[in-house]
Amino acid sequence: KPVTTDMKTLTEEIGKFAEDKKVEIDTLKIREEYRKDFLGNVSHELKTPLFTVQGYILTLLDGAIKDSKVNEKYLKRANKGVERLIYIVKDLDMITKLEAGDLSLEKEEFDIIELIHNVFELLEMRAAKNEISLTFDMEYDEPIYVMGDSEKIQQVLTNLLVNSIKYGHPNGTTEVSVENLIKNKVIVRVTDNGEGIPKHHIPRLFERFYRVDQSGSRKEGGSGLGLAIVKHIIEAHDEKIYVESEVDVGSEFSFTLEKTSNKTL
Numbered sequence: 001k002p003v004t005t006d007m008k009t010l011t012e013e014i015g016k017f018a019e020d021k022k023v024e025i026d027t028l029k030i031r032e033e034y035r036k037d038f039l040g041n042v043s044h045e046l047k048t049p050l051f052t053v054q055g056y057i058l059t060l061l062d063g064a065i066k067d068s069k070v071n072e073k074y075l076k077r078a079n080k081g082v083e084r085l086i087y088i089v090k091d092l093d094m095i096t097k098l099e100a101g102d103l104s105l106e107k108e109e110f111d112i113i114e115l116i117h118n119v120f121e122l123l124e125m126r127a128a129k130n131e132i133s134l135t136f137d138m139e140y141d142e143p144i145y146v147m148g149d150s151e152k153i154q155q156v157l158t159n160l161l162v163n164s165i166k167y168g169h170p171n172g173t174t175e176v177s178v179e180n181l182i183k184n185k186v187i188v189r190v191t192d193n194g195e196g197i198p199k200h201h202i203p204r205l206f207e208r209f210y211r212v213d214q215s216g217s218r219k220e221g222g223s224g225l226g227l228a229i230v231k232h233i234i235e236a237h238d239e240k241i242y243v244e245s246e247v248d249v250g251s252e253f254s255f256t257l258e259k260t261s262n263k264t265l
């Protein structure tokens, strides 16, 4: 069959085809890098608690099981390690769904003040253990109705408060407040007077697995996913998250929400 296409058109078409294929390959390469990077981080995060749990089990098998005082202590520690693994796996599940856009929001109107009180109650013991007091800084304790997925906003507040407890100094305080921002927006602030974050770390703080102290030797390690989850949830709501921090002074994480009531604060 005779080819009638002139040389110029043909060259252009071949060029375009090659360009399309290159883009496709580039995208695949990025995805592959991302996958490798993710899996590498996951196995790294799981390794430490797994080895810790194995350590206790091996000590028990080695004879410690015969000593009733010691065996209870080791079993409890092994259980702590397993609990930590469960937290990490739950966070991994959440971040995978959030990054894939697979987690739909169930938006409803809810009282953000009530939600803050609930989260305080859930974290009271944990805060007391680290000698941190949780305070609520509001002039009036009246309901403020906002629009959002209350379960996910609860997760946001929990992650921010848990961090302020983990990275707070003993006898420190974490304060939560809600303020009017513009006519239909409120801003929720979580302020601590803990260890703070060096300036150069701040731009990367919300990346998954990013930690200021990479050594992993913190006594209360998390999954390194807490803030990545927070950012995804807030952005899925089309809202904004901010952070301000100074070493040895403290940190303030704040996020906006859509207000549905016209009550003045």
Ligand code: ADP
Pocket: 159, 163, 164, 167, 168, 192, 194, 195, 196, 197, 205, 210, 211, 212, 213, 221, 222, 223, 224, 225, 226, 227, 228, 251
């Ligand atoms: P992690 O599980 O390590 O706490 P996050 O994603 O929640 O992971 O936080 C990332 C890092 O940001 C933490 O490892 C910590 O170094 C720093 N960070 C987060 N919140 C605070 C805070 N309130 N004060 C000081 N550092 C913080």
